[in-house]
Amino acid sequence: MSISVGDILPDASFTKFGENGPEPIDFASLSKGKKLVIFAVPGAYTPTCSSAHMPSFVRTADDFRAKGVDEIICISVNDPFVMDAWGKDTGAHDAGIHVLADAESKFTTAIGMDFSAPPVGLLARSKRYAMVVENGKVTTLQVEESPGECTISAGESLLETL
Amino acid sequence: MSISVGDILPDASFTKFGENGPEPIDFASLSKGKKLVIFAVPGAYTPTCSSAHMPSFVRTADDFRAKGVDEIICISVNDPFVMDAWGKDTGAHDAGIHVLADAESKFTTAIGMDFSAPPVGLLARSKRYAMVVENGKVTTLQVEESPGECTISAGESLLETL
Numbered sequence: 001m002s003i004s005v006g007d008i009l010p011d012a013s014f015t016k017f018g019e020n021g022p023e024p025i026d027f028a029s030l031s032k033g034k035k036l037v038i039f040a041v042p043g044a045y046t047p048t049c050s051s052a053h054m055p056s057f058v059r060t061a062d063d064f065r066a067k068g069v070d071e072i073i074c075i076s077v078n079d080p081f082v083m084d085a086w087g088k089d090t091g092a093h094d095a096g097i098h099v100l101a102d103a104e105s106k107f108t109t110a111i112g113m114d115f116s117a118p119p120v121g122l123l124a125r126s127k128r129y130a131m132v133v134e135n136g137k138v139t140t141l142q143v144e145e146s147p148g149e150c151t152i153s154a155g156e157s158l159l160e161t162l
Numbered sequence: 163m164s165i166s167v168g169d170i171l172p173d174a175s176f177t178k179f180g181e182n183g184p185e186p187i188d189f190a191s192l193s194k195g196k197k198l199v200i201f202a203v204p205g206a207y208t209p210t211c212s213s214a215h216m217p218s219f220v221r222t223a224d225d226f227r228a229k230g231v232d233e234i235i236c237i238s239v240n241d242p243f244v245m246d247a248w249g250k251d252t253g254a255h256d257a258g259i260h261v262l263a264d265a266e267s268k269f270t271t272a273i274g275m276d277f278s279a280p281p282v283g284l285l286a287r288s289k290r291y292a293m294v295v296e297n298g299k300v301t302t303l304q305v306e307e308s309p310g311e312c313t314i315s316a317g318e319s320l321l322e323t324l
Contacts, residue, residue: 103283121265
């Protein structure tokens with residue numbers, strides 16, 4: 001079953017590329033008492049994610065902060081090396097967006113957002129969505145019908161809901 | 163059991179980023195009647211792969227061709243989108259190196275070269291190796307003891323064996 005508005009997100013551990021390489025990031029420590037924006041993409045370096053979805057949050061990061069959002073987080077089922085390179089290439093690091101690797105798809109699968117497209121090499125990846133999370137609870141959720149689309153999950157669209 | 167010198171490589175299908183996106187590449191069609199150099203890396207955008215292993219083959223690609231090698235192939239358990247971006251970034255495309263995605267680790271696992279390092283988000287990835295393959299048969303094989311090393315599997319080291 002997929003996550004819905006009103007649900008508490010499961011605890012999860014992600015990997016982030018730190019100064020000394022990949023390191024674990026505990027979701028609880030990021031979310032406790034905070035207002036988060038989380039968006040997820042099917043894959044770093046895939047066309048829609050690189051040319052539309054990530055840029056829409058790089059553009060709007062400051063607007064979200066002005067509306068009281070504490071942290072902006074991008075999640076993808078990629079390894080932390082790829083996520084770090086992609087975070088640099090897209091300007092996400094410079095915009096202060098946390099780029100977190102859900103390499104084993106544990107979080108993505110736990111919230112029922114996984115899909116696979118083996119002919120293009122995507123396995124247990126994340127559907128494209130954006131959500132607002134307050135103290136661990138989902139308060140807004142926008143899931144694209146197709147992972148290849150980026151409309152309701154784009155930064156500007158989520159921003160309008162706040 | 164791992165592949166050895168004298169073995170015939172199993173048939174396999176990889177994914178390569180073509181003009182219209184990811185497309186399947188049949189190993190048999192690449193290898194039949196040809197002399198190939200194949201090298202494999204644990205991951206696109208990981209430090210040793212990007213700074214040492216791939217560059218060593220970009221540097222030596224023409225030397226291999228001068229020694230009668232028909233095709234130079236890099237394999238990694240990544241998706242084709244990441245492999246294509248990495249192929250651009252490292253100069254592999256310009257050097258005429260085929261950058262093939264073994265996204266489901268089918269080939270890598272079939273030849274017994276898979277390993278996992280979950281704390282850094284690497285799952286069913288390929289050990290680092292380089293081989294010469296003639297008409298599908300392995301004639302030289304150099305496997306690093308640790309995937310983090312790049313000595314005997316480097317372009318220059320493999321070139322010396324020819």
